[in-house]
Amino acid sequence: xxxxxxxxxxxxxxxxxxxxxxxxxxxxxxxxxxxxxxxxxxxxxxxxxxxxxxxxxxxxxxxxxxxxxxxxxxxxxxxxxxxxxxxxxxxxxxxxxxxxxxxxxxxxxxxxxxx
Amino acid sequence: xxxxxxxxxxxxxxxxxxxxxxxxxxxxxxxxxxxxxxxxxxxxxxxxxxxxxxxxxxxxxxxxxxxxxxxxxxxxxxxxxxxxxxxxxxxxxxxxxxxxxxxxxxxxxxxxxxx
Numbered sequence: 001x002x003x004x005x006x007x008x009x010x011x012x013x014x015x016x017x018x019x020x021x022x023x024x025x026x027x028x029x030x031x032x033x034x035x036x037x038x039x040x041x042x043x044x045x046x047x048x049x050x051x052x053x054x055x056x057x058x059x060x061x062x063x064x065x066x067x068x069x070x071x072x073x074x075x076x077x078x079x080x081x082x083x084x085x086x087x088x089x090x091x092x093x094x095x096x097x098x099x100x101x102x103x104x105x106x107x108x109x110x111x112x113x114x115x
Numbered sequence: 116x117x118x119x120x121x122x123x124x125x126x127x128x129x130x131x132x133x134x135x136x137x138x139x140x141x142x143x144x145x146x147x148x149x150x151x152x153x154x155x156x157x158x159x160x161x162x163x164x165x166x167x168x169x170x171x172x173x174x175x176x177x178x179x180x181x182x183x184x185x186x187x188x189x190x191x192x193x194x195x196x197x198x199x200x201x202x203x204x205x206x207x208x209x210x211x212x213x214x215x216x217x218x219x220x221x222x223x224x225x226x227x228x229x230x
Binding site: 004006009034036041042043044045046049090100101102103104105106107108 | 119121146148150155156157158159160163171174206208210212217218219220221222223224
């Protein structure tokens with residue numbers, strides 16, 4: 001079984017400041033890793049994913065995450081946040097292997113960007 | 116290019132009534148997942164279906180909850196004799212399937228309120 005821990009439930013940050021949202025996971029098998037973003041009253045949108053290859057993955061809107069196998073972490077970072085980044089961010093994992101398997105989510109981190 | 120469509124967006128029921136939540140996957144997607152989001156919690160997996168088949172229902176409560184994904188039409192999550200604790204946001208996700216894990220695309224959810 002897998003579990004995901006997002007250490008911070010809320011992160012306030014000033015506009016144009018850097019931010020890091022932490023995610024650690026536990027699994028007895030190798031996993032795929034994902035970050036999803038949820039804006040108010042909307043569903044989850046895929047922000048970025050790690051499946052294999054380079055451990056640093058980037059999204060189109062300036063976020064990046066680095067897979068660290070030894071620390072079982074997949075922290076999300078952005079060097080300079082905008083007001084529009086205010087949302088809830090969910091880290092998720094699913095086991096490697098054939099087929100499609102359900103996602104296991106963390107409890108989420110609410111990012112609030114302050115002007 | 117429609118994404119995952121869920122309806123209704125909001126549903127209000129009295130205790131003891133039935134709730135029916137609908138999900139139309141993205142075009143070309145044959146895998147559907149249902150998740151439940153309680154306040155201040157991440158998403159919890161409920162059930163995974165392919166056309167006409169339940170693949171994994173390990174997250175479904177044993178009583179009152181059922182799901183189907185018929186050959187024609189949307190996937191339906193049905194909750195009989197609803198109770199206050201069923202109040203939550205229910206999200207549907209779909210994926211394309213195949214041998215490599217495919218990202219799941221989420222709908223905007225149905226927010227169920229039990230009076």
